[in-house]
Amino acid sequence: MLSLVLAASLAAAPAPRAATASGTVVHIPRLDALQGVTAFLNRAGQHAALLRPIVWHAELHPFLSLDPSQPDNLAGLGIDPSGPLTVSLRSNGRISCTRLKDPKLFQEKAAGMLVSGSGKTEVKPTTAGGVTTVSIPRESGGHAGYALKGQEACAFATTGGGFVDDGQGAVMLKEASRLVGKAPKPDARLGQLPGSVYVLMPERGMVVGMEGSATELRLEGTATQLPLPPFQTTGTSPYGTMKPEGMLFSRARVAPAGVSQAVGSVRALIQQACPACPPAEVSSVSRAVSERLTGNVLVVVDGVKPRPNLRTPEGRFFASRQAVAAEVTDAAAMKAALAPVAKFPGARALADGYALDVKGGTLFVRLKGKQLVVGNDEAVVQSLQTALPQEGAKLPHAVDFTVDPKRLASGLNQVSLMDVVSSQELAGLFTVGLELGPLLANSTSISGWLDSTGGAHRFSTLWTLPAVP
Structure with missing residues (x-):
């Protein structure tokens, strides 16, 4: 039976006549x-x-x-x-x-x-x-x-x-x-993906199928080399009932093997924002924190500050107003794991955690029940804490996300030509804002999901335009 299924899937799979040693293949x-x-591209091309x-x-x-x-x-x-x-x-x-x-x-x-x-x-x-x-x-x-x-x-x-x-x-x-x-x-990989156009990037282990209509463009693909941790299969998330808000809203169920990697990314950002914080102690706290997390994570980016200073590392760190929530296994143990933060330069004790005053702004580390919230904007952190639900709900995918394209367009508009001159890192964002900003401003929504499957990631993104041009 398995051989029959495999044969049927191969028979239905597209067969690209692709050259060897190709960096990209479009089929x-x-x-x-x-x-x-x-x-879709005709509609989108009116703005991009x-x-x-x-x-x-x-x-x-x-x-x-x-x-x-x-x-x-x-x-x-x-x-x-x-x-x-x-x-x-x-x-x-x-x-x-x-x-x-x-x-x-x-x-x-x-x-x-x-x-x-x-x-x-x-x-x-x-x-x-x-x-x-x-x-x-x-x-x-x-x-x-x-x-x-x-x-x-x-x-x-x-x-x-x-x-x-x-x-x-x-x-x-x-x-x-x-x-x-x-x-x-x-190519069996293409047979598993919907699409009238496929893009393959062999060196990155990525295959993407593309399908569309006058109002929607869907991208669905698989990749083996995305710089992401492994994720758990579908299940209950403590953030499952929350309504998406802000420029970016994303829920994830990180697998146990990937929690340390995910926390490491946050640790690197905190270390960059607080260069005076002792690296050994920051790493020690990060390890203790990662050991006390379930893997359920929520990321919220409210938007980009008006006229941020993007020409310095701290200015770029505080440019986007964001917060991260993570479910903890034991609130008392997590409180103990965070205790060393009190000795970091610029640290202030709060009733539910710490505020860390650094160059360019303030970092907040707060604990509400079994929810750890870390952010770079007090209002966003407080809003997220208030919105955390009492009960969770099952989600169909390990990761889901929504993007408000209008807020994203507004954020990209904050990158100026002078910012690019002083920092080549911003050149890509400036180009995206220049090319896609008007289209984003005239889009309805962008959403998607991601799952981990057999050492690879499978993902989908849906870009929606208004029903009436």
Whole structure:
């Protein structure tokens, strides 16, 4: 029975014609099944030019202009609109494999584009072992060409070499010939994920399926190398009944083996905010705390302060107003584990914990019953403590999260060009704010979940736009 199930799953799995040594592979099982994703990107592209379909259409083929939303365009190039397309991005160039409806027409269109980009007067294909190949130097440097066998074609273009033949054209031609030489094997990972488009990142062990509509884009995938701790299977969370609020709201059930890793991340942030705090004592408290946690965690980021000072480490630490709640196994034991904090520089005792005055702001460590709350903003910490429920509830996934896209857009807008000049670390956030900020501001919600499965993580994200543009 197991073999039958496995055989059925493999039969249903997409089979990317992917090149070896690829950094990223994009696989589209059917070019004519992209209407949903294209509809979302058309809507999103009204606010984020980077997402407009016309932008990524240019990346689908090394030298032909493909428009999957127009079957006649594909057929006019000799490409089968109902066939697959696989794009492999390698360090030495790009290979795109398509199924052909009219191989002769494809060769004619390819010849015209290759000639126009090479300065040559004609293209001379060669055929050996049933594979027809073309490789021609480009005026802009490097080589371009294709390999064709039957109804399958893999076209390529190299990225380097300048005007001197560095041999990469021959390497890419050999790989393209290999790809059309035999049928690709089904990828069972893709068969387990919904999607009309798949993105594979082999070096990161990541596979993502993408599906959409005019108002929603869903990404669902698996990864083996995410920098995350392992999580428990579904179960009861003390935060299960809480209503998501703030810029980010996330609940997690960290597995026992991952609690120390999760606490270690918080310890590193606290140590950065309080460089005067003795590292050995901070580590000792962190270990004692991790030993007294169940693994149930809640993270709340209310938002970003107006005009924060992002040019200093402490300014960046206190820029986002946030708090973390963690369930403890024994309140009395946790209180004892936190006692050394009283001797840290800038520490003040509170009725339910400690306040730690550091450069740039104040850290709060408070204990309410069996809930430890740590945060960098008094109002957020207090609000979270007040909202903690008396009883928990079961959650369908080990981790869930919601993002308020409008608050996120507002937060990204706080990163200025001068911030980027003084800190390259902020360049990515500035770019995201510039490119996606208007789209986020016009989005309804972003939500998702994550589970741990067999040493890997499976995750899903849903991005929603308003029903009416």
